[in-house]
Amino acid sequence: MSFLIGQSMTGGYGGADILNDCTIAVERGEIAVIVGPNGAGKSTAMKALFGMLTIREGAVQLEGQDITHLTPQDRVALGMGFVPQTNNVFTSMSVEENLEMGAFLRKDDFRATIEQVFDLFPILKEKRKQPAGQLSGGQRQQVAVGRALMTQPKVLMLDEPTAGVSPIVMDELFDRIIEIARTGIAILMVEQNARQALNIADKGYVLVQGSNRFTDTGEALMANPEVRRTFLGGK
Amino acid sequence: MHDVLNAFMLLSNFLIVPATAYGSQLALGALGVTLVYGILRFSNFAHGDTMAFGTMSVILVTSVFQSMGIGIDPLPTALLAIPFGILATTAMVLISDRLVYRHQRKVRAAPVVFLISSIGLMFVLNGLVRFVIGTGDQRFSDGERFIIRFGEFKKLTGLDEGIAFKTSQGLTIVTAIIVVAALFWFLDRTRAGKSMRAYSDNEDLALLSGINPERVVMITWILSATLATIAGTLYGLDKGFKPFTYFQLLLPIFAAAIVGGLGNPLGAIAGGFVIAFSEVTVTYAYKKFLTYLVPESWAPEGLVQLLSTDYKFAVSFVILVLVLLFKPTGIFAGKSV
Numbered sequence: 001m002s003f004l005i006g007q008s009m010t011g012g013y014g015g016a017d018i019l020n021d022c023t024i025a026v027e028r029g030e031i032a033v034i035v036g037p038n039g040a041g042k043s044t045a046m047k048a049l050f051g052m053l054t055i056r057e058g059a060v061q062l063e064g065q066d067i068t069h070l071t072p073q074d075r076v077a078l079g080m081g082f083v084p085q086t087n088n089v090f091t092s093m094s095v096e097e098n099l100e101m102g103a104f105l106r107k108d109d110f111r112a113t114i115e116q117v118f119d120l121f122p123i124l125k126e127k128r129k130q131p132a133g134q135l136s137g138g139q140r141q142q143v144a145v146g147r148a149l150m151t152q153p154k155v156l157m158l159d160e161p162t163a164g165v166s167p168i169v170m171d172e173l174f175d176r177i178i179e180i181a182r183t184g185i186a187i188l189m190v191e192q193n194a195r196q197a198l199n200i201a202d203k204g205y206v207l208v209q210g211s212n213r214f215t216d217t218g219e220a221l222m223a224n225p226e227v228r229r230t231f232l233g234g235k
Numbered sequence: 236m237h238d239v240l241n242a243f244m245l246l247s248n249f250l251i252v253p254a255t256a257y258g259s260q261l262a263l264g265a266l267g268v269t270l271v272y273g274i275l276r277f278s279n280f281a282h283g284d285t286m287a288f289g290t291m292s293v294i295l296v297t298s299v300f301q302s303m304g305i306g307i308d309p310l311p312t313a314l315l316a317i318p319f320g321i322l323a324t325t326a327m328v329l330i331s332d333r334l335v336y337r338h339q340r341k342v343r344a345a346p347v348v349f350l351i352s353s354i355g356l357m358f359v360l361n362g363l364v365r366f367v368i369g370t371g372d373q374r375f376s377d378g379e380r381f382i383i384r385f386g387e388f389k390k391l392t393g394l395d396e397g398i399a400f401k402t403s404q405g406l407t408i409v410t411a412i413i414v415v416a417a418l419f420w421f422l423d424r425t426r427a428g429k430s431m432r433a434y435s436d437n438e439d440l441a442l443l444s445g446i447n448p449e450r451v452v453m454i455t456w457i458l459s460a461t462l463a464t465i466a467g468t469l470y471g472l473d474k475g476f477k478p479f480t481y482f483q484l485l486l487p488i489f490a491a492a493i494v495g496g497l498g499n500p501l502g503a504i505a506g507g508f509v510i511a512f513s514e515v516t517v518t519y520a521y522k523k524f525l526t527y528l529v530p531e532s533w534a535p536e537g538l539v540q541l542l543s544t545d546y547k548f549a550v551s552f553v554i555l556v557l558v559l560l561f562k563p564t565g566i567f568a569g570k571s572v
């Protein structure tokens with residue numbers, strides 16, 4: 001049994017189904033990446049796992065517990081962290097306040113977690129008093145990831161964390177994400193930059209039209225000629 | 236030199252002091268409007284009548300205190316009654332939220348539906364207040380009326396013009412400073428205050444962070460009711476209470492909130508003073524002021540008044556229209572309307 005698994009998820013936003021019998025799973029300390037063409041339902045699959053859309057069929061389980069009908073807030077309390085693709089920081093609040101808000105549910109002292117986030121992203125410590133809205137795109141993403149880490153989640157879900165950042169910043173972010181995974185957190189992310197993402201992935205899911213097309217280790221998918229030809233732009 | 240001083244005293248007495256007090260009252264009112272807008276995302280048209288309701292409660296409690304002989308002379312008894320007024324108003328506001336707005340939130344109604352509901356609530360409160368306390372003028376200030384008396388000031392300085400500083404004006408300014416400082420401390424430093432700012436900034440992310448929206452809404456209503464009661468009572472102590480006047484206050488208060496930038500507390504304060512000073516400077520008759528400053532033969536014959544005081548509401552309207560035309564987000568970038 002996987003740590004977090006969305007089993008045979010089928011559903012959409014009310015109209016036609018976007019997900020068709022789609023299965024996504026991730027283990028602790030592992031990075032799973034969802035890739036696929038535009039409109040394949042990558043973000044939708046992620047949102048379904050997080051309870052932001054109701055699935056008609058299938059189930060979501062965390063540590064063997066059925067969480068299919070829990071609200072996103074309840075899932076946060078159970079140890080799931082989610083970093084949305086856009087609007088993922090409180091722009092008018094300082095970096096430090098953003099982190100504090102991430103820890104809103106925690107009743108214990110979270111200073112140590114803030115220090116851990118600052119260790120992971122040293123630039124944030126420097127800019128702790130600055131409003132998050134004044135930061136660069138890459139720094140904002142760091143704030144967003146840091147905010148999600150404040151609950152000390154067991155699963156971290158990232159929706160296109162590298163959208164709109166430069167290649168150098170992207171590599172940097174991926175390095176940090178690997179570091180986070182090494183602490184034993186399960187990481188699930190949707191990525192537009194399929195090639196780079198599969199490079200760091202333990203497991204990759206290629207979705208097409210809301211269904212699993214290929215599922216394998218990142219390495220194997222990179223080596224698969226059909227995946228290369230159709231999804232990774234040849235070569 | 237003497238004349239310049241006289242002119243300055245004249246201006247202080249009739250313009251600067253009253254406008255500062257009026258500006259503080261508007262600022263407190265606008266803060267309530269702007270908080271509700273920032274969190275619940277609609278313009279609360281019932282705010283003027285919430286102020287009336289709060290003031291009415293304070294007046295009722297004040298008269299009970301007065302009949303029991305409880306007072307804090309030389310300060311007005313109403314100050315003692317304010318906490319009770321706040322309690323009553325908070326209860327009223329939370330009940331109306333429960334009855335009216337909570338349903339709209341549940342069905343995720345458009346902001347305009349909230350706005351129209353608030354207009355309905357405004358009429359209900361309007362009627363309720365008139366029913367309870369009547370439509371007439373109420374004077375409820377007691378205690379010492381002046382901090383500085385006109386005559387004493389003249390004797391003291393030997394000038395022809397003096398400054399009269401009413402207790403109500405002094406109280407208004409001091410209270411406004413304390414309330415604003417407390418509010419900003421709350422928003423900046425406390426967990427609840429930060430969660431309000433977070434919710435106002437990014438609702439979805441606030442939900443993801445586990446912030447309970449109903450709790451944020453409740454705190455917002457409590458703050459709004461508190462501010463409304465304090466603002467209403469200060470205004471009533473200064474100028475007397477009349478339900479219709481409070482209904483009319485809605486316009487300058489909204490003008491203040493929008494000029495400052497809706498949803499921005501700092502803007503609401505700045506907006507309050509902008510509106511108050513514009514209203515008073517435009518409707519003040521400068522004849523005597525100019526007579527002091529220019530040679531006798533130049534003395535103006537007319538009143539040198541730009542607008543009759545009857546038109547003071549036009550000033551708020553003009554400023555409101557100009558702001559909406561040229562800078563819809565207000566001076567301090569708030570949310571555009």
